Amino acid sequence: MTSLANEIDAPRITEPAHTPVMVQEMLLALAPVEGGSFIDCNLGEGGHTEAILNGVRSARVLGIDLDYDALMRASERLSKWTSQLTLHHGNFADLYKIASSYRHVPVSGVLFDLGLSSAQLDTPDRGFSFRHEGRLDMRFNHSTGISAHDIVNRWSVEELESLIHDLGEEPRAGRVARGIVRNRPIETTLELATVVIKALNWPTYSRIHPATRTFQALRMAVNEEKENLERGLEEAVLSLNSGGRLVVISYHSVEDRIVKNFIRRSAASCICPPSLPECVCNSSPTLTPINKRVIKPTVSETQDNPRARSARMRVAERI
Ligand SMILES: C[S@@+](CC[C@H](N)C(=O)[O-])C[C@H]1O[C@@H](n2cnc3c(N)ncnc32)[C@H](O)[C@@H]1O
Numbered sequence: 001m002t003s004l005a006n007e008i009d010a011p012r013i014t015e016p017a018h019t020p021v022m023v024q025e026m027l028l029a030l031a032p033v034e035g036g037s038f039i040d041c042n043l044g045e046g047g048h049t050e051a052i053l054n055g056v057r058s059a060r061v062l063g064i065d066l067d068y069d070a071l072m073r074a075s076e077r078l079s080k081w082t083s084q085l086t087l088h089h090g091n092f093a094d095l096y097k098i099a100s101s102y103r104h105v106p107v108s109g110v111l112f113d114l115g116l117s118s119a120q121l122d123t124p125d126r127g128f129s130f131r132h133e134g135r136l137d138m139r140f141n142h143s144t145g146i147s148a149h150d151i152v153n154r155w156s157v158e159e160l161e162s163l164i165h166d167l168g169e170e171p172r173a174g175r176v177a178r179g180i181v182r183n184r185p186i187e188t189t190l191e192l193a194t195v196v197i198k199a200l201n202w203p204t205y206s207r208i209h210p211a212t213r214t215f216q217a218l219r220m221a222v223n224e225e226k227e228n229l230e231r232g233l234e235e236a237v238l239s240l241n242s243g244g245r246l247v248v249i250s251y252h253s254v255e256d257r258i259v260k261n262f263i264r265r266s267a268a269s270c271i272c273p274p275s276l277p278e279c280v281c282n283s284s285p286t287l288t289p290i291n292k293r294v295i296k297p298t299v300s301e302t303q304d305n306p307r308a309r310s311a312r313m314r315v316a317e318r319i
Pocket residue numbers: 018019020021041042043044045046047048049064065066067070090091092093113114115116117140223228
């Protein structure tokens with residue numbers, strides 16, 4: 001764990017490289033009140049935190065991110081709120097422990113804005129984009145962990161197939177996995193994208209770029225996104241005070257399903273398997289869903305910011 005308070009010598013940026021998504025909906029859902037404290041689990045470029053601090057003058061925010069460079073930029077952007085802000089370089093999977101270490105629990109709201117930022121996507125060297133030539137990296141925290149290069153060049157065809165199928169929901173994962181193994185070594189993002197295009201015999205009609213699902217799967221595996229989200233949601237519930245809000249913005253069906261199922265389970269008064277004749281779990285609900293249906297961005301937002309198109313927001317309240 002690394003506290004960034006007062007230690008950042010950030011480069012000046014003129015314009016944020018990421019437009020925050022569903023800001024008005026997020027503020028409505030988080031319902032920030034004067035004196036409230038919040039955790040922004042995906043601080044990124046600081047856009048959502050800036051909106052909270054602009055909206056509620058006395059709010060306190062703990063912002064967490066795995067990407068040290070993003071934290072530095074956010075620190076610069078949010079410099080006028082230094083006294084209300086704590087920035088932490090770490091993983092939201094540990095958010096209760098992190099927040100406790102700053103005596104920042106219980107809180108009135110926890111926000112997740114999952115995935116990656118435009119700043120990360122548009123930096124070729126980070127290796128997230130199939131449109132720019134770059135190293136096959138994809139780590140949010142580029143100082144630790146395995147990279148996409150390791151997975152692409154070392155995993156077996158069976159491991160690659162189940163990864164691309166499960167995390168990318170690619171129906172033709174087997175063809176992609178075999179194409180990857182046949183063309184090793186694969187060094188760069190564009191080399192990988194070309195392999196996927198050939199394996200899927202593009203151009204056939206498709207709404208999305210053929211490498212989208214494979215890149216999503218690799219990014220999720222490199223950053224253990226599924227496991228982190230599952231742990232992070234549990235920790236968020238521990239961190240919220242009664243009546244506090246959990247707000248999650250996700251960008252594809254794999255992560256949205258995790259959030260939906262988590263809220264459903266947390267709202268249930270019994271989690272025993274239906275086959276049991278009577279309840280033995282003694283569990284009690286911890287969350288109440290606030291929106292029955294998933295919240296989507298407005299048409300005008302998606303026209304202005306195409307990245308918002310896939311955004312889905314779910315909101316629940318701590319009981
Ligand atoms: C969509 S961006 C957030 C953008 C931000 N809300 C804004 O308005 O600028 C997602 C951010 O989450 C970070 N991230 C992804 N997984 C994380 C994790 N497990 N713990 C902490 N940060 C994570 C990424 O590094 C990225 O900066």
